[in-house]
Amino acid sequence: MKPIEIKKNIYWVGALDWSIRDFHGYTTNKGTTYNAYLVVDEKVALFDTVKEPFRSDLIQNIGQVLGSRQIDYMVVNHVEPDHSSSLPAIMEIINPKKILCTPMGKNKLLEHYHREAWPYEEVKHGQTISLGRRTVKFIEARMLHWPDSMFSYLEEDRLLISSDAFGQHWCTSERFDDEVDPSALMKHAAKYYANILLLYSPLVKKLIDTVTQMGLDIKMIAPDHGLIWRGDPLRIVQAYGAWSEQKPKQKALIIYDTMWHSTEKMAHAIGQGLAEEKISVQLLDLKGNHRSDIMTEVLEAGALIFGSPTLNNGMLPSMADMLHYMRGLRPQNKMGAAFGSYGWSGEGVSLINQAMEEMKIEIVDQGIKIKHFPTQKDLQTCEELGRKIGRALNEKI
Amino acid sequence: MDKYVCQVCGYTYDPSKGDPENGIKPGTKFEDIPGDWTCPDCGAPKEMFEKES
Numbered sequence: 132m133k134p135i136e137i138k139k140n141i142y143w144v145g146a147l148d149w150s151i152r153d154f155h156g157y158t159t160n161k162g163t164t165y166n167a168y169l170v171v172d173e174k175v176a177l178f179d180t181v182k183e184p185f186r187s188d189l190i191q192n193i194g195q196v197l198g199s200r201q202i203d204y205m206v207v208n209h210v211e212p213d214h215s216s217s218l219p220a221i222m223e224i225i226n227p228k229k230i231l232c233t234p235m236g237k238n239k240l241l242e243h244y245h246r247e248a249w250p251y252e253e254v255k256h257g258q259t260i261s262l263g264r265r266t267v268k269f270i271e272a273r274m275l276h277w278p279d280s281m282f283s284y285l286e287e288d289r290l291l292i293s294s295d296a297f298g299q300h301w302c303t304s305e306r307f308d309d310e311v312d313p314s315a316l317m318k319h320a321a322k323y324y325a326n327i328l329l330l331y332s333p334l335v336k337k338l339i340d341t342v343t344q345m346g347l348d349i350k351m352i353a354p355d356h357g358l359i360w361r362g363d364p365l366r367i368v369q370a371y372g373a374w375s376e377q378k379p380k381q382k383a384l385i386i387y388d389t390m391w392h393s394t395e396k397m398a399h400a401i402g403q404g405l406a407e408e409k410i411s412v413q414l415l416d417l418k419g420n421h422r423s424d425i426m427t428e429v430l431e432a433g434a435l436i437f438g439s440p441t442l443n444n445g446m447l448p449s450m451a452d453m454l455h456y457m458r459g460l461r462p463q464n465k466m467g468a469a470f471g472s473y474g475w476s477g478e479g480v481s482l483i484n485q486a487m488e489e490m491k492i493e494i495v496d497q498g499i500k501i502k503h504f505p506t507q508k509d510l511q512t513c514e515e516l517g518r519k520i521g522r523a524l525n526e527k528i
Numbered sequence: 529m530d531k532y533v534c535q536v537c538g539y540t541y542d543p544s545k546g547d548p549e550n551g552i553k554p555g556t557k558f559e560d561i562p563g564d565w566t567c568p569d570c571g572a573p574k575e576m577f578e579k580e581s
Binding site for chain 1: 536566570571572573575576
C-alpha cells in the first residue's frame, strides 16, 4: 500500500499483512498491519519499521515521500521483531544520524541485532527533541508490553504514536477508525487487549494516569498495528481504562471440551441454571473456539466455568492448553467452578480446581464430576450449580 | 521482612540484600523502595511485584 498523509507532512509508510493467521498463539483471522510513520520537517524522523519480509514496502514508501532526502532520526518505540526486524537492512539504506530509544530499547536492539556501531541515543521519560517546527516528547511505557516500550507525542500535531498500545490485529485497506465498522473495530481492539495487555492492566491504569497528569491534548492516536484513531481517539483510551479495571459483568462463560458428549450435556445444564438467574451465558466448545477468541470474552466475564472429562488421569489437552494460556494473561476478579465426566480415576475436575486456585479465581463450588453418562438427576444437579454460580455473581456485582 | 517476586520475570527482591547497584541499601523493606525503582532484571515497575507466598 502506498504512503498516506495522516497529518500535514506526517505519513503512514507501513505494510499490510493480509495472510498472517498466528501471532505466537493469538489467531489473527483478519491479518494485521505493521505501521511505521514518517515525519518530514527540518529534520526527518522515522518512527518504527516493519516485519522483515515487508521491508521493501517500507523502503518504497519512504522513497515515494522523501525522494533523495535523508532520514535524520530513527525512533524505535518498540523492539519486538514485527516492528524492528527490518532495521538491519533499513539502517544500511537510510543511515540516520541517530537511533532514538529508551535505555532498555538500546539493550534490546543489541540483544537482537548485535550492532555495537549503530548511533544509539537513549532518551528519558518526558524528554523532548525538536524536528524544526515540531517537538517530539517521549513517554516511557515500560512493560506495555515490553521493557523497551515507548510512546512518542508530537506536540504541535497532538498526535500520539503509541507503539503496540491501542492497536488491533486487523488488516484493512482503510487506515482510520472512522472509515470502518466501529463495533468490529472495538472487538479487534478488545481481542488485542485481552491477549497482549491484560496481564499488565495495573500498568495500563498507571500510564493513563501519567498521560492525564502530563496534560497531553490528544487528537489522534497512531498505533503500530491496525487502524489509526482520529474520529474519537479518547474512545479507545476510555475502553483501556475500563478493561484495565476488570470489573466483572453479568456474564458467564462455560468453556469445555467433551469426549462422548457427557461433559457437553453437563455444560448445557449449567448454562440453563445460569440463564435462569439472568446471567448472559456463552457455551464455548474448545473444539470450535480458539483460545485467543475465548480470552476476548474473558475480558468482561464475571464467571468462568470449566468442563473437561478425565483422560489418562488428566484433563483433556485442549483444556490444559486453555488454562495454561489464560494463566499467563492473569485475569482478575473472576469466580468459577469445574465440571466433567469420568470413567474410573476422575482427576479432571480437581486438576481444574487447582489451576483456578493458581489463577486466584474464586471457586464458588468444588464442582461436579459424573461417572460416564449423566442421569436426569445429575443434570438437575448441574442446573443447580449454574443457579448457584449465577446467584453468587449477582451478589458480587 | 517480606520478599517480593517480579511477576514478569521471576526476580526476587530480598530486603536483606537490597539492590545496591541501583541505590537500594541492604535492609530496605520493599515498601520503602522509591516508586520509580524498577526490576533490575527485566525493567518492570514496582507495581508488577507481589509478596512471595
